Amino acid sequence: MLQFYEKCKKAVIEGDSDLALKLATEAIDKNKPVLDVIEKGFVKGIEEVGRLWEDGTFFLPELVMGAEAIKKALSLLNPILSDQQTKGFKKGKVVIGTVEGDVHDIGKTLVATMLSASGFEVYDLGFDVGVDSFIEGADKWGVNCIASSALLTTTMQKQRGIIEKLKERGIRNKYTVIVGGAPCSRKWADEIGADGYAKDAVSAVTLVGKLIGGD
Amino acid sequence: MQNIPQISWFEEGKLESIVKEAINILSSTGVYIDSKDVLSLVGEAGIRIANSRAFMSEEAVRNAIGSAPDRITIYNRFGNSVMDIGGWNLYFNPGSSAVQILRYGEGKTTTPVSRDLAQFARLTDSLIGYDAQSTALVPGDIPETIADRYRLYLALIYSGKPVVTGTFGLDGFEPMSEMLRVVTGGEKELRARPIAIFDCCPKSPLFWSELAARNLVDCAKAGIPAQIVPMPLAGATSPVTLIGTITQHCAENLSGIVINQLAMPGAPVIYGGSPACFDMRKATTPMGAVETQMINGAGAQIAKHLGLPSHAYMALSDSKTVDYQAGMETSMSALVAALSGVNNVSGPGMHNFQTCQSMEKLVLDHEVCMMARRFREGIKFREAGHSKEIIQEGIKKKQFLSLKSTLKWYREETYFPDAVIDRDIGEKGADLSEGEILKRASDRVAELLVSHNFVTLEAGKSEAIEEIMLREAKKAGIGKLPELPE
Numbered sequence A: 001m002l003q004f005y006e007k008c009k010k011a012v013i014e015g016d017s018d019l020a021l022k023l024a025t026e027a028i029d030k031n032k033p034v035l036d037v038i039e040k041g042f043v044k045g046i047e048e049v050g051r052l053w054e055d056g057t058f059f060l061p062e063l064v065m066g067a068e069a070i071k072k073a074l075s076l077l078n079p080i081l082s083d084q085q086t087k088g089f090k091k092g093k094v095v096i097g098t099v100e101g102d103v104h105d106i107g108k109t110l111v112a113t114m115l116s117a118s119g120f121e122v123y124d125l126g127f128d129v130g131v132d133s134f135i136e137g138a139d140k141w142g143v144n145c146i147a148s149s150a151l152l153t154t155t156m157q158k159q160r161g162i163i164e165k166l167k168e169r170g171i172r173n174k175y176t177v178i179v180g181g182a183p184c185s186r187k188w189a190d191e192i193g194a195d196g197y198a199k200d201a202v203s204a205v206t207l208v209g210k211l212i213g214g215d
Numbered sequence B: 001m002q003n004i005p006q007i008s009w010f011e012e013g014k015l016e017s018i019v020k021e022a023i024n025i026l027s028s029t030g031v032y033i034d035s036k037d038v039l040s041l042v043g044e045a046g047i048r049i050a051n052s053r054a055f056m057s058e059e060a061v062r063n064a065i066g067s068a069p070d071r072i073t074i075y076n077r078f079g080n081s082v083m084d085i086g087g088w089n090l091y092f093n094p095g096s097s098a099v100q101i102l103r104y105g106e107g108k109t110t111t112p113v114s115r116d117l118a119q120f121a122r123l124t125d126s127l128i129g130y131d132a133q134s135t136a137l138v139p140g141d142i143p144e145t146i147a148d149r150y151r152l153y154l155a156l157i158y159s160g161k162p163v164v165t166g167t168f169g170l171d172g173f174e175p176m177s178e179m180l181r182v183v184t185g186g187e188k189e190l191r192a193r194p195i196a197i198f199d200c201c202p203k204s205p206l207f208w209s210e211l212a213a214r215n216l217v218d219c220a221k222a223g224i225p226a227q228i229v230p231m232p233l234a235g236a237t238s239p240v241t242l243i244g245t246i247t248q249h250c251a252e253n254l255s256g257i258v259i260n261q262l263a264m265p266g267a268p269v270i271y272g273g274s275p276a277c278f279d280m281r282k283a284t285t286p287m288g289a290v291e292t293q294m295i296n297g298a299g300a301q302i303a304k305h306l307g308l309p310s311h312a313y314m315a316l317s318d319s320k321t322v323d324y325q326a327g328m329e330t331s332m333s334a335l336v337a338a339l340s341g342v343n344n345v346s347g348p349g350m351h352n353f354q355t356c357q358s359m360e361k362l363v364l365d366h367e368v369c370m371m372a373r374r375f376r377e378g379i380k381f382r383e384a385g386h387s388k389e390i391i392q393e394g395i396k397k398k399q400f401l402s403l404k405s406t407l408k409w410y411r412e413e414t415y416f417p418d419a420v421i422d423r424d425i426g427e428k429g430a431d432l433s434e435g436e437i438l439k440r441a442s443d444r445v446a447e448l449l450v451s452h453n454f455v456t457l458e459a460g461k462s463e464a465i466e467e468i469m470l471r472e473a474k475k476a477g478i479g480k481l482p483e484l485p486e
C-alpha cells in the first residue's frame, strides 16, 4: 500500500497528469481507501511540490503541472468521498474571475490553479466577467469565497461593484470577498470593504486558507 | 544610408519561413474576434468565419501587407512633420499608461494625479530626444471611466509633440478623435496630418477583444495610425521558445493588419508590440530581460522584411527605482532597439514591469536614447583618405586639439551628454555617497520644468477641447475638471 501512495505522490511531483489519473482509476477499481490515497499520496505530492517551489528548486511550469496532476486525480476521487470524509479533507469553494471590461487573465488563472492545487474547489469564470455572473456563480456553486482580479484602474471599480451588489441584495455576509491584480493594494481592499488582498498567487493561497479555513 | 551598424537576427530565407508559418497559423488555427461588427467586416471580404474565429488565407494576408503603407508621417501640434516612421528611422517616446509615479525628489511611488501628467508632458516636451510624447500616466483624480480621454486632453495642452495613446473603453474613441480633430483643424486635416498614434492590443494567443478590434477599424476609418501591440509572453501565453513567440507575435500583427486594411485599404498601421519572456520564478513579465530584447529586435527585422513600419516596447526596466538595474536594462534594450531597426520605441521613463513612471528616469533615459541614436548613426567616412595628412599635421603640432579638422568635426563626431552624466575628473578621497546621479536627475527635472518654454495650445482650440472634456466629465457625473498647473 505504502508503495502505491508513493506512486501517487511521485506522479504529482513529476507533474504527470496521465499517470495521476491512471492511479486514481486504479485506486477506485481496486477498492483502495480513497481518503488515504488522497491524503497519504496525492496531497503529500503537492505539498512536496509547494516545498520545492518555496525553496526555489521548482519554477512555475513544475508547479502548475503538479497542480494539474492532483486536480485530475481529485476530479475522480472527490465525488466518491462520503460527506463526512469530505468535511475533514476539502477546504472551501472559491469562485474566481477577471472583472468586466478586463481581458487580463494570466494572474487570475495562476491564482485559480494554485488554489485548486491546494485543495480548494475553484470555479473559474474566465475574463470579462460581469458583477452579476460572479454572484450567480457564487450562489449556484455555494461557494465560500468570491475572488476577483482586475488589472486596469478603470475596471477595478467593478470589484467595488461586486461588494455593493452583495450588500444591495443583503447577502454580503454570506461570502468572503477578496481582490487582486496589479493596481490593487491592501488599501484598495480596505477602501471598498473587501475581506482581503494578496499580491501574488502564493500569498493568495495563504490568504484564502486564513479567511475561509482549511489551514 | 551607408554603414548603419545593425543586428541581423535572421537571414532572408529564415525571415520568409517565419512569415509563412505565421500565415499558416492564421489560415488554419485562425484568430478569435470578439466583435460582431468586425467579424462581419472580415466575413464580407470572403474570409471564412466559424465560431467567431476568422481563418485568414494567405491571399488575404498578403493583400493587406501590400496595401499597408511602408512609412507613416506623424506631425506635431503645429503641423510640422516630425516622425517618418519606416525604413531605418529611429524614434523614442515615453512608456504609456503607468498606474504609479515615482515622484521626483520623493523616492516613493504614489497614484499619479493630473498635475503629475501635466508636468510629465511638459518635461517630455523639453527633451529633444523624445520625438513624441505618450499618455504616460493614468491620473487618479478623475473618474476612471473617462481616464483615457482625459489623459489625451492633458497631453494636448501641455506639449506640442505628437501623442502615442489609446482607449480604455469602447466609448473612448469618439471623444478622443474629436479632440484630435479640433487640434488639427478637422477630419480631413487629421487624416492628412495625424498627430496621434493609437495602440491596439490583441490578447495572446490570437484573440482580438471587442475594444481592440473596434479600435483597429475606427482608426483606419479616421486615418489615425493604429499601432498593433500584441504581448505574447513566452511560456505563459505563447510558446516558450523565442522563435515560437516571434512567430505568434508575427501572426497576431498580421491578423491586425488584415482587419485594419479591410476597414480602409492603405490606412496607416504599425507592426508593433510588447512581447516579452515570462519569469518562471516570479510570474512577472520582465521588460528588461535579454530575451525580451531579442524577441522585440527580431520582430523589427520581420517588419522590415514585410516593408512595414515597426514599433516595440523597449528602453525600459523592471527595477523598482532609478538604480543600476534601471540604467543597465534600459540602455541595453535601447541599443538593441536602435540596432535592430525598431522605428518607434516606447518605454523610456518606465520601470517596474510597465506599471511605474519616473521623471528622473525620463531625464536619464533621454541620455540613453541620445547615445543609442549616436551609435546608430555609425561611423562616417569623414575626410576619408586624408587621415595620413591629419596625422602628420598632428605630429608636427604635437597635439590634435588645434587642428582645423578637429574644430570642424569634434561636435559632430561626439555626443556630449547632459550634465546628469558624470564626466568630471574624480577627486581623490572624495565622499562618494550613493544616489548622486539621482540627485542630479532630480535637479534637472526641476530646472527643466521651470526653464522650458512650452507653447500653449491656441486659445480657440484649448477652449474647444476643454468643452469636450467637460461634456465627458458631466456624463461621468462630475461638474468640473481638476485644477491644472499654469
Ligand code: B12
Pocket (backbone or CB within 6 Å): A101, A102, A103, A104, A105, A106, A107, A108, A110, A111, A147, A148, A149, A150, A151, A152, A153, A154, A178, A179, A180, A181, A182, A183, A197, A198, A199, A200, A201, A202, A204, B096, B097, B098, B099, B138, B165, B166, B167, B168, B199, B200, B201, B202, B203, B204, B209, B211, B212, B229, B230, B231, B237, B283, B284, B285, B352, B353, B354, B355
Ligand atoms: C500582459 C498585459 C496585457 C495583455 C494581457 C494578456 C492576458 N492574457 O492577460 C494584453 C496585451 C492583452 C493587454 C491589454 C491591455 N492592457 Co495590459 N498589461 C499587461 C501587463 C504588461 C502584464 C500583466 C500580467 O499578465 N502580469 C503577470 C501576472 C502573472 O501578474 P498579475 O496579473 O499582476 O497577477 C498576479 C497578482 O497581481 C496576483 N493576482 C492577480 N489577480 C488576482 C486576484 C486575486 C483575488 C488575488 C488575491 C491575487 C491576484 O497574483 C498574480 C500571480 O502572481 C500589465 C503591466 C503589469 N505589470 O501589470 C499591463 C497593463 C495592466 N495593461 C495596461 C493597459 C493600458 C492595457 C490596455 C488598455 C491597452 C490598450 N489600450 O489596448 C489593454 C486592455 C484590454 C482590456 N480591456 O483589458 C496598463 C494598465 C493601465 C491602467 N491605468 O490601468 C498596464 C499597467 C501596462 C501599461 N502601463 O500600459 N495587457
